[in-house]
Amino acid sequence: MLLALLRRFGQMIFVMFGISVLVFLIFFVTPGADPAARIAGRNASPETLEAVRKSFGFDQPVWVQYLTMMKKLFVTQDLTSFVNRGWKVVPAVLDTIPVTLSLVIGAAILWVVFGMLVGLIAAATRGSWIDKLLMALGLVGCAMPVYWLGEMMNLVSQSRYHDTWLFSWVPPLGYKNLSDDPRGWFLTLVIPWFTLAILYIGLYGRVLRANLIEAMQEDYIRTARAKGLSETRILLRHALRTSLISFVTLFGLDFGALVGGAALLTEVVFGLQGVGKLTYDALQNLDLPVIMTTVIYASFFVVLANALVDVVYILIDPRVRSA
Amino acid sequence: MLEVRDLRISFRTEHGRVQAIDGVSFDVGESEILGVVGESGSGKTISLLAVMGLINDPNARIEGSIKLRGRELVGLEPREMRKLRGREIAMIFQDPMTAMTPVYTIGWQIAEQIMAHEKIGKAAALARAVDLLAEVNIPNPREAIHRFPHQLSGGMRQRAVIAMALSCNPALLIADEPTTALDVTVQAQILDLIRKLRRDHKSAVVFITHDMGVIAEMADRVMVMYSGRIVERGTKAEILLEPRHPYTRALLDSIPPLEGEKPKRLRSIPGSPPSLFDLPKGCSFAPRCPSRFERCAERPALEGGKHAAACFLKVAS
Ligand SMILES: Nc1ncnc2c1ncn2[C@@H]1O[C@H](COP(=O)(O)OP(=O)(O)O)[C@@H](O)[C@H]1O
Ligand code: SF4
Ligand SMILES: [Mg+2]
Numbered sequence: 001m002l003l004a005l006l007r008r009f010g011q012m013i014f015v016m017f018g019i020s021v022l023v024f025l026i027f028f029v030t031p032g033a034d035p036a037a038r039i040a041g042r043n044a045s046p047e048t049l050e051a052v053r054k055s056f057g058f059d060q061p062v063w064v065q066y067l068t069m070m071k072k073l074f075v076t077q078d079l080t081s082f083v084n085r086g087w088k089v090v091p092a093v094l095d096t097i098p099v100t101l102s103l104v105i106g107a108a109i110l111w112v113v114f115g116m117l118v119g120l121i122a123a124a125t126r127g128s129w130i131d132k133l134l135m136a137l138g139l140v141g142c143a144m145p146v147y148w149l150g151e152m153m154n155l156v157s158q159s160r161y162h163d164t165w166l167f168s169w170v171p172p173l174g175y176k177n178l179s180d181d182p183r184g185w186f187l188t189l190v191i192p193w194f195t196l197a198i199l200y201i202g203l204y205g206r207v208l209r210a211n212l213i214e215a216m217q218e219d220y221i222r223t224a225r226a227k228g229l230s231e232t233r234i235l236l237r238h239a240l241r242t243s244l245i246s247f248v249t250l251f252g253l254d255f256g257a258l259v260g261g262a263a264l265l266t267e268v269v270f271g272l273q274g275v276g277k278l279t280y281d282a283l284q285n286l287d288l289p290v291i292m293t294t295v296i297y298a299s300f301f302v303v304l305a306n307a308l309v310d311v312v313y314i315l316i317d318p319r320v321r322s323a
Numbered sequence: 324m325l326e327v328r329d330l331r332i333s334f335r336t337e338h339g340r341v342q343a344i345d346g347v348s349f350d351v352g353e354s355e356i357l358g359v360v361g362e363s364g365s366g367k368t369i370s371l372l373a374v375m376g377l378i379n380d381p382n383a384r385i386e387g388s389i390k391l392r393g394r395e396l397v398g399l400e401p402r403e404m405r406k407l408r409g410r411e412i413a414m415i416f417q418d419p420m421t422a423m424t425p426v427y428t429i430g431w432q433i434a435e436q437i438m439a440h441e442k443i444g445k446a447a448a449l450a451r452a453v454d455l456l457a458e459v460n461i462p463n464p465r466e467a468i469h470r471f472p473h474q475l476s477g478g479m480r481q482r483a484v485i486a487m488a489l490s491c492n493p494a495l496l497i498a499d500e501p502t503t504a505l506d507v508t509v510q511a512q513i514l515d516l517i518r519k520l521r522r523d524h525k526s527a528v529v530f531i532t533h534d535m536g537v538i539a540e541m542a543d544r545v546m547v548m549y550s551g552r553i554v555e556r557g558t559k560a561e562i563l564l565e566p567r568h569p570y571t572r573a574l575l576d577s578i579p580p581l582e583g584e585k586p587k588r589l590r591s592i593p594g595s596p597p598s599l600f601d602l603p604k605g606c607s608f609a610p611r612c613p614s615r616f617e618r619c620a621e622r623p624a625l626e627g628g629k630h631a632a633a634c635f636l637k638v639a640s
Contacts, residue, residue, distance in 0.1 A: 219421035225377055226416075227436040227487070228409030237435075241426045317426055318471040 008310075012303040019299045020292060024066050027288050035082045035288060056082075073293060083287045093278065093293045099175045100274035102185065103192055103266065104258045110197035111204055112251065118201060119208025119247075124235055126213060135209070138202025150195050150269030157191055173271035192270045196263060200254060207250060211243035218242075241316055248312050256305030260298025324527055325351040325374065325495055330387040332369055334380065341599040344370050345551045346387075351495065354521060356528040358542025358559070360535060360574065364596055365548040367531045371497045373397075374529075375414050376404040391495070410440040413488035414497040418504045419481035423472040429456070430468025433487045440491050455486040458523075459516055478509035485516065492524055499531045514540055535578045539563055547571050550596055550607045557630035567632035569612050606634070 036053040037044070044052075053059050057068055072079040073090065081087040118138060122131045157167040169187060176184035215221065216239050224238045264276030275294055282290035313320045332344035344366045351357045359367050372378050374389055376396060389396040391411060396404065416422050423432055433455060434448035443451075449468060456464035459482040472480055481501060488496060498517060502510040514537065521528055530541050538545055538559065545562040547555040547570065555568040566572045573592040594611035603609050605620040612619065618635045625633040 219416060219418060220424040222377065222416065223422045223484070223487075224424065225379075226375060226408055226414045228405050228407070228439050229435070230405065233439075238424045242424070319425055319473050 004310075008303070008307045012300065012307075015303050016296050016299045020070070020296055021066070023292055023295050024062070024069075024288075027286070027291070028062055030286070035286075038286070039082055039085065069289065069292060073289075073296070079289045079293065081287050081289055083285050089289045089293050092290070093275070093297055096273055096275045096278045097297070098178070099272050100259060100261070100263060100267070100276065102175075102178065102189055103196065103272060103274060104255065104263055106189055106193040107196035107200075107258075107263075107266075108251070108255055110193055111200035114197065114201045115204025115247070116208060118205030119212060120235065120240070122205060122209040123212035123216070123239075124231070126209070131209075135202075135206060138205050141198045141202035144198070146195060146199055146265045147269055149198065150192075150266060153191050153195055154269065175272050188270075192266055192272065195270075196258075196266045204247060204250065208243060208247050211246055212239050215239040215243045244316050245313065248309055248316065252305045252309030256302035259301040259305070261294060324353050324392050325529075326388070326390040327370075327374070328388040328390075330370060330373060330389065331385070332366075332373055332378065333384050335382040335384075338600055342602075343551050343599060344373070347548075347551070347553055349546050349553065349556065351527045351529060353494075354525045354527055356518075356521060356530055356541055356543045358538040358545040359529060359531045359548060360533065360538050360545060361548035362533055362574075362592070362596055364550075366551040367533075367548055368499055370548075371414070371499065371529055371531060374495075375408060375412060375497065376401075377408075377414075406440070409436050409488075409493070410491040411493055412495045412497065413491070413493040414499065415481075415484050415488045415501050417500040419477050419484050419501075420504065422484050423480065423487075425472055427471070428468060429470050429472065429475070429483045433468070433483075433490050436487055437490050451490065452486070455490055456483065458489075458520075459483070459486045460512075461486070477505050478512065481505060481509075481513055482516065485513075485520070489520060489524060489526070493526055495529065496520075496526045497529045497531070500533070501530075502537065503532070503534075510537075517541070535563075535574050539578070547574070550602060551599065552607065552633065553625055554608065554634070555632040556625070561630040565630075567627070567630070567636070568608075568634045569614050569636070570608050571632075573611075608634075 036049055036056065036058050039056065040049045040052045057065055060068075069079065077090045079089045081089055118134050122134045125131045154173070157170040158173070161167050162170065170191065171184060171187050174188060176188050178185040212235065216235075218239075221234060221238060224234045229238075259275070261274075261276040261279045263274060264280050266272070267274040267277045268280070275297065278290065279294040279298075281287075282294065327350070328348045330344055330347045331342065333340050333342045347366075347370055349357065359371070361367055369378060373385055374391075374396065376399065378385060385397060387397060391407070396407070399407075423429070427435075430449050430452045433452035434445060437443060437448040437451055438445070441448075452468050453464045456467050461467050461479055461482050467475075467479075467483075472483070475483060485501070496517075501517070502513050505513060517528065517530070518541065520526070528541075530537075532538060532541075542559045544558050545556065546553055547562065547568065549570050555562065555566065555571045562571060563575065566575055570592075577591055592611060597603060597607055597610065604622070606612070606615075606623050609615050609619045614636055616635070621635075623633045623635050625631045
């Protein structure tokens with residue numbers, strides 16, 4: 001167990017290192033990315049440019065610059081933006097994390113619960129109209145662009161029907177701190193949660209349904225029937241456990257990616273200052289320190305999510321334990 | 324105790340309806356072992372799955388009558404059937420490697436069956452599971468209940484499956500090729516075990532196999548099946564010593580001798596069973612039968628009282 005943890009940790013360091021090097025290199029070969037020109041301003045004289053280059057260390061070899069940046073990021077934590085001078089990057093990223101985590105965790109709970117319900121109900125009623133309806137709705141959910149769906153939700157809940165009993169509870173867009181205003185936190189997030197979750201419910205339901213139907217063909221299901229168990233029990237206790245592997249794998253990938261910034265569109269539509277929004281803005285003006293910090297943070301979460309998935313595998317299937 | 328009368332099972336398929344079981348009738352007496360033998364595809368499994376009420380293919384149609392201690396099982400409410408399954412009738416399947424749910428311990432799975440049929444606490448059910456595992460000669464049963472299926476060898480798993488099947492003392496145990504997937508020494512132990520359990524529990528057993536050698540060891544009475552029909556039935560001695568149907572004789576010729584030198588090649592039955600879509604009009608064994616003659620273009624009925632065969636030859640001999 002300790003060995004596995006250490007291995008995971010080593011893997012995480014390795015992934016974070018690889019990605020940071022990659023980002024660094026891409027940045028330096030990107031045309032027009034010259035940070036000195038950005039910092040010095042549009043009409044800077046060659047002398048100013050040179051001075052900036054020197055004071056920021058851009059005249060040094062790339063690997064020295066890399067090491068300096070890593071030191072500022074991890075050791076002194078005083079890395080500043082190339083674009084907004086003096087803006088400290090690490091606290092800025094740390095500020096966005098609770099926003100993204102609140103959004104993604106809430107949505108994840110919704111899509112896991114509803115995805116599972118959809119998969120179970122569809123598998124139990126396979127071939128019937130209920131099954132077909134659920135699968136069709138799921139497909140619609142997957143196919144809707146989140147940006148569009150979010151805008152529609154806003155249109156309906158913020159303006160059109162905001163004054164009706166149905167949506168009068170919806171607070172204005174923006175994030176409220178959980179610790180300052182738990183009620184506000186919850187209310188502002190309800191609609192974003194559902195918007196983000198709807199994209200995944202159909203997909204997860206479909207995957208689970210396929211795996212359940214496959215599991216129901218297994219020999220041990222016939223044994224379970226021969227034991228005289230009810231169909232519900234067979235589905236929930238015997239077929240579901242072994243069907244969760246793909247579900248969990250998918251969840252690890254999606255959750256890691258979303259926490260790492262892939263919830264960008266949802267964050268933008270609902271005015272949430274999350275990691276995705278921050279990364280997006282930094283990419284717009286090629287702000288390397290910010291990009292670097294968010295990317296490292298994201299890879300940390302991706303690896304963490306994978307490690308959690310491994311733990312869940314072990315809980316689900318004892319065969320993994322002894323392997 | 325089990326009376327099956329004129330059982331017919333057909334499936335709707337893309338190429339029309341196939342009659343997989345065509346008018347099968349048989350009885351199983353109290354604590355008797357009925358051997359059911361036939362090549363693969365002859366309908367052994369589905370005819371007994373029908374007894375279990377486990378044919379859930381929506382394209383299947385089941386007709387005829389199956390009575391367990393006088394109670395009609397064909398058309399029985401699913402709820403009622405479920406109460407019988409695992410308590411009155413139990414079934415064990417061919418492959419012990421896949422027969423148990425991989426994610427639960429042996430003890431949990433046995434206890435689950437007991438608790439499905441009896442008002443009993445978990446601890447008491449697990450204690451029963453320990454006793455059952457001891458009864459099927461699993462070493463260290465107290466520890467074995469905490470094992471997962473993949474942690475046991477094939478033979479041990481089949482013992483665990485048998486223990487589970489016996490957990491509610493069923494009146495009838497259906498064993499569908501329980502030793503086919505096991506190696507020879509383990510096979511002999513499992514056969515011994517089933518005989519011993521029959522003595523101790525007084526359960527009747529339907530033993531399905533494609534191996535006449537196993538029939539010779541296990542059965543009291545034998546029923547030989549070919550393409551969905553019974554072609555011969557009788558006591559074990561009758562079938563082994565005075566087989567009447569050419570198919571039975573061909574199956575007997577294919578047993579490897581227990582002693583002496585093994586022949587280089589076993590005589591196997593030439594040809595293969597007919598497709599259910601294209602059954603011969605007359606005797607379905609005719610295309611492969613060495614003694615075929617003109618009358619065989621008609622369908623022979625299963626005749627001859629206790630030792631019956633569906634072949635026109637018996638009249639001649
Ligand atoms: N669900 C089904 N649909 C169509 N045909 C089936 C189905 N189940 C079994 N059969 C057919 O019934 C026949 C008997 O099968 P089975 O009882 O498994 O034979 P055995 O156990 O003797 O090997 C086979 O020819 C098989 O193709
Ligand atoms: S009825 Fe004819 S074809 Fe069929 S088994 Fe007897 S002899 Fe052979
Ligand atoms: Mg079979």
